Amino acid sequence: MRAVEGFRRTLLTSVAGLAVALVAATAALAGSSDAAAYRAQVNAICRSFTPTFTRLENDMAAARRAGDSRRYAYDVGALLALTLKETVRVQKAPVPPDARERMAAPLRLLHTVELQLRRTITAAVNADAQGFAAELKKLTQVAAPLNKSFDAAGLRDCGSNQL
Secondary structure, three states: OHHHHHHHHHHHHHHHHHHHHHHHHHHHHOOOHHHHHHHHHHHHHHHHHHHHHHHHHHHHHHHHHHOOHHHHHHHHHHHHHHHHHHHHHHHHOOOOHHHHHHHHHHHHHHHHHHHHHHHHHHHHHOOOHHHHHHHHHHHHHHHOOHHHHHHHOOOOOOOHHHO
């Protein structure tokens, strides 16, 4: 259970980590209305998921206190699925031409997180407890830099604001 909580914190921290690469992009794109519109669009996508993430995290904490492992497991699955959905929506947002070069590396990292999320969910669906634990650990490691990267790119609603 702590691994999942650590995953969520790490994932959110990692989503912000994506911003590190984007910090330079933010400075370069600050004057661009296309880049500003892109940042606003992506922040809005992430902001729309935040209340559900918060609700799930609170429910997980309550399930843990109550010793309700089924509810906790359900919430973990919902959290993973919702994270995947958010990741896909962020990746589908069209990147303006003046931001493409700067966004290439962070979006590549986000794609790597998406692939690992899918492997983690597959292990869970297949009831492979050992595989799930291993994939979750990998996901935590892969996702580690995302939050900082998003924050640095001016995408705080995808980064540290989702904590």
